[in-house]
Amino acid sequence: MEKVVEILNMSKSFGPTVALSDVSISAYGGEILGLIGENGSGKSTITSIFSGMQKCDEGKMFFCGEKWSPSSMTEALDKGVGMIVQENGTVPGITVAENIFLGAIGEFKTGPFINRRSLVRKAQDALSSIGAGHINASLPTAFLDFQDRKLVEIAKVMVKKPRVLVVDETTTALSQKGRDIIYSIMESMAKEGKTVI
Secondary structure, three states, X not given: OOEEEEEEEEEEEEOOEEEEEEEEEEEEOOOEOOOOOOOOOOHHHHHHHHXXXXXXXXXXXXXXXXXXXXXXXXXXXXXXXXXXOOOOOOOOXXXXXXXXXXXXXXXXXXXXXXXXXXXXXXXXXXXXXXOOOOOOOOOEHHHOOHHHHHHHHHHHHHOOOOOEEEEOOHHHHOOHHHHHHHHHHHHHHHHOOOEEO
């Protein structure tokens, strides 16, 4: 199996609090890797660093054998690493479609204008592809409950077809239907030789 994720000797502190101290992990293609530990043990910290949310103090990262140091979550997602965060990761003041394609709205420009019909159609397709077609992509995101906003986040990540999916305790916010969706995505990715953490 191909080593997809490699993190070597990573350390990270927040002031006097040591979140990670000389931690190394690897994950392979076709693998679903579970990180288990108490609150504060560094699970979210190490995955958020790999996903571009923050920087480490020390250590090296590799993605598919290449040095890896994304400057943001957007860059990481564009290059194949998507993270679904534990907290709310949507922007309430814009539509579901705009959330799904946040940072990529330019793809829908026709001259100086945004082709909203195409934007909403592709967002609706992204929702349907994960089993969340009941969500109306043209609605303001603020109209959705927390669970459906979480499904919008999942669609936003999956529309980019990531090589690595990081799921940070997302299932705690989901009903059984939502859990079934995320478990199905995880199973499909593993079967395709992709990696889930």
